[in-house]
Amino acid sequence: MTKNQFKQFIGFLLKHNLIIAPQYNAEGYLHLNELKDSNDLYLGTELPLDSWKWYMLPPDQKMFEYKGEKLKETLPQIPKQVFLGVSILDMQALTLLNQVFEKDPYYQEIKKKTIVIGTSLVPEENFYQFFEKFEENKLEHLQFDLFLAVQKSGYKIYSGSEDGQRLLDKFGYKNYQHIEYAGPIREEGLDRQMVEIKDAMQNYHEQKIWDDLDKRCIQCGKCTIACPVCFCFRMYDQADSAKDTGYRSRCWDSCFYNEFTQVAGDSPKDSKHRFMNKTGEKIYFWYEHHFVRTPDTFSLPGCVGCGRCTRTCPADIDIKKTIQNILSARKKMLKKSKNDG
Amino acid sequence: MINKYKTYNCKILKISQEGSNSKNFSLSLPYKNFNFTAGQYVMISIPGFGEAPISISSDMNKKDHFQLTVREAGTLTSELHKKKKGNIIGIRGPYGRPFPIKLGKDKTILIVAGGCGIEPVRPLILDAVKNPQKYKKVYIFYGAKNEDAMIYAQEYDKWRKACDFNLTLDNPKSKKYRKGVVTKLFDVKKVPNDAIAYVCGPPVMYKFVIDKMIKQGFKPENIFMSLERHMDCGQGVCQHCAIGPYYVCKDGPVFSYEELKNLKTWLKPI
Numbered sequence: 001m002t003k004n005q006f007k008q009f010i011g012f013l014l015k016h017n018l019i020i021a022p023q024y025n026a027e028g029y030l031h032l033n034e035l036k037d038s039n040d041l042y043l044g045t046e047l048p049l050d051s052w053k054w055y056m057l058p059p060d061q062k063m064f065e066y067k068g069e070k071l072k073e074t075l076p077q078i079p080k081q082v083f084l085g086v087s088i089l090d091m092q093a094l095t096l097l098n099q100v101f102e103k104d105p106y107y108q109e110i111k112k113k114t115i116v117i118g119t120s121l122v123p124e125e126n127f128y129q130f131f132e133k134f135e136e137n138k139l140e141h142l143q144f145d146l147f148l149a150v151q152k153s154g155y156k157i158y159s160g161s162e163d164g165q166r167l168l169d170k171f172g173y174k175n176y177q178h179i180e181y182a183g184p185i186r187e188e189g190l191d192r193q194m195v196e197i198k199d200a201m202q203n204y205h206e207q208k209i210w211d212d213l214d215k216r217c218i219q220c221g222k223c224t225i226a227c228p229v230c231f232c233f234r235m236y237d238q239a240d241s242a243k244d245t246g247y248r249s250r251c252w253d254s255c256f257y258n259e260f261t262q263v264a265g266d267s268p269k270d271s272k273h274r275f276m277n278k279t280g281e282k283i284y285f286w287y288e289h290h291f292v293r294t295p296d297t298f299s300l301p302g303c304v305g306c307g308r309c310t311r312t313c314p315a316d317i318d319i320k321k322t323i324q325n326i327l328s329a330r331k332k333m334l335k336k337s338k339n340d341g
Numbered sequence: 342m343i344n345k346y347k348t349y350n351c352k353i354l355k356i357s358q359e360g361s362n363s364k365n366f367s368l369s370l371p372y373k374n375f376n377f378t379a380g381q382y383v384m385i386s387i388p389g390f391g392e393a394p395i396s397i398s399s400d401m402n403k404k405d406h407f408q409l410t411v412r413e414a415g416t417l418t419s420e421l422h423k424k425k426k427g428n429i430i431g432i433r434g435p436y437g438r439p440f441p442i443k444l445g446k447d448k449t450i451l452i453v454a455g456g457c458g459i460e461p462v463r464p465l466i467l468d469a470v471k472n473p474q475k476y477k478k479v480y481i482f483y484g485a486k487n488e489d490a491m492i493y494a495q496e497y498d499k500w501r502k503a504c505d506f507n508l509t510l511d512n513p514k515s516k517k518y519r520k521g522v523v524t525k526l527f528d529v530k531k532v533p534n535d536a537i538a539y540v541c542g543p544p545v546m547y548k549f550v551i552d553k554m555i556k557q558g559f560k561p562e563n564i565f566m567s568l569e570r571h572m573d574c575g576q577g578v579c580q581h582c583a584i585g586p587y588y589v590c591k592d593g594p595v596f597s598y599e600e601l602k603n604l605k606t607w608l609k610p611i
Contacts, residue, residue: 063346066388069429075342100578105342202586202605210607216610232580235346235573239389246389248346253579259573260581264393264414267362272415273544275570281608288606289580297577 001173002154010038012171013082017115020055021084022048031155035084043085043150045064045121047306051085051228056097056114057252063107063235064248071248075109082115088134088142089304091118093228095143095184100299115163117146123307140182145177184300194301196327197291206329209322214280216315221254221307223317224286229294229302230254255289256282287322345576348386350433352542353424361489363412364422367397370406371432371576377401378439379464379566380539380595384575385409386431390417393525394572394590397435401468405540407447410460410492437594440465440565451480452504453550455523455542459483459492461567461594462541470503475524479504480532485522485541505530516574524549527557534558541567547611551598568610584610 001009013019019035022042030048032055035041041311064071086094101107114124118136136158139147145164157176159165168176224230234253238248253260260282261275276282294302303319310318357365365437377383377397386392393415399408409518413422424430427443442465450469452462469479481504485491489512500506507526509519520530523546540550547566570582570589582589585606587596601610 023417031367051480069350069388069431071348071388073347103342103345104578105344107579108342161594205605205607207607231578233573234579235392237389237391244389248386248388248391250573253573253581263569263571264412264418266414267416268413268419275544276608284606284608285583288585288608289583292586292589293580 001157001174003254005173006148006155007038007173010035012043013084013167014038018079018081019084020052020081021047028166041085043121043148044120045123047087047089047123047308049226049308049311051226051306051308052086052094053097053228055081055083056094056110057101057107057231058110060205060249060251062247062249063106065245066237067245067249073105074247076106078110080113080115082117084117085121086116086144087306088118088120088122088138089306090228090303091116091142091144092301093306094139095230096298096300096302096304097231097292097301098143099184105145105183111160115145115167116143117148118142118144118262120149123267139179141184141186145179152239169287184298190295190299194291194295196330197323198295198327200330201292204330204333206325209329210280210284210324213317213322214278216317217256217279217283218315219256219279219282220314221256222312222314224254224256225252226308226312227290228304228306228308229290232289234254234261255285264272283317287326291326346433346574348384348392348605350429350434351432352430353426353430356424356426359410359492360485360494361390363410363492364408365408365493366421366424366430367399367406368430368432369558375407375435376404377407377464379442379468380439380461381435381437382594383409383432383434383436384572385411385417385421386433387417387420390420392431392573393417393431394436394575396567398460398463398596399467400471401464402471410457410463412457434575436590438592440539440567440595441537442468444563445539446475447477449478449533449540450476451482451532451536451602452540453482453523453540453542455484455546456486456490457492458543458546458567459485459539460541462539463493463598465539466500466504470499473503481506482509482523482526482532482537483507483532484509484511484521484526484546488514488518520548522546524533527553529573532557535560536563538564539566540564544569544611550573551611561596561602562599562600564597565595566611567594568596568600569594584608 009242021035023040032048032050064315118318145160159178206289233250238247264271265272290302351371353370359365382394382396384392385395395409398410426442505508505578509521526529568589573579574584577588585604
């Protein structure tokens, strides 16, 4: 597809959909926002500060409205939307969220109305080796509707779903290749880097790494908001001013907040009991979620290497360095046990 | 698609006071074929006040109702305590991995409970009372703060008929009761160390009870404990209850000590 054709395609999409796409704002920051003019679209290797979970898994989601004892399901009411210019890293994040919320009616309702258009552009700074560069055979393990492989003059187009195909047919573009989704796990098996990090976390523990982070992390939770795959949530009820009516909702939560593990105390006036009260424990819990529990449950890395957490951290904690430390501690211990016979 | 967060209304059939700050609620079944095994829990819901996980505490063999014993501890449970017979509360579940009851068959079993930890093991006790031939022998070690904190006190005589029931109170008001924490009972009563143990109590209790049991030669794979954690979804998604690779809401709440002691995390689960 030539660049000119692509511009026409955006115009075609704009007619019937809300397009969310990376755009620079007035202050010069790259954000995801509604695209109104195709000239504002940014397609490049820089990742937007916010991730697509803002739209797939909104920060606050009404789940039920209640009247007295009766709960009524409230599915999200959204227009048809197009995610345009999703980096292959963020496609991996969305593929993981799709697995996590496979049986969640709220997520699925949004997914049903969303077209994901990915791009082969990846940031230059990226520690996840698998995504260092785009190769066609990676596509069959990612969930998307359309994909733009960037070429010298325009884009090679792939479709990844029937919805994607229909869209191209309607626009009148035929020169695309269809990729059948083959599940999240690749032929060569589990991602090697993922397996190594998990093994290091579980079997080659180096306390010093976490003691250092304990001193530096300020528990602000910004990394959990910036992360494209952090999906912790809590549920809460909100009563309306009118008697006996209100909502049950869920909203993003952060494992760095003190109330995250809170359970009942002895009586209403007694203090509550909390688990993991040290900063180091909390940050370790965060790493366990991404690098142990997610690979365990979904056979997928719980981190796509986008570096958003590093960019946003006010304490200058670099996930790339932490992962290097985790892996080198494992290497050292393996070498030592080999030398010890 | 089934909405797994949907709650089912249950009618409160009966309320009885248990100790000074707990109530036992008998509830109508939320839906047809509702059944559970000892150690499982439900999420209770009161619109406007939210949800919380509560262990099911009734006789597993009763098919017309089930019971939840709830201590008044926070906003939701205080609201529940205001409810009257005939009122409605919401339920979803049951959730979680129960106590492995079959493992104890024809063997000696030991039930250790501290405080309101007696609630999730009560289905085990009631089952043993009803089917005494199921086990070689049943020991119960129960520790409560004082007389006011004793739960199911009117049932102890019935339990004693089928079980070796041992009670101790941290600070008894009357001299009628043994004084001391629940670990003390291990010195008073010698339980064969090949027994299958089911343990439930506050976090602080586990360390001392497990230490004692390991010293006495109990096998880690025969000790089963029910853990308490903050839960929102009950389905292994929201992350609040996670410990190491496990989700307490669905991989637990019952774990063997073998599973927990091998947990390769520096965050101690208990």
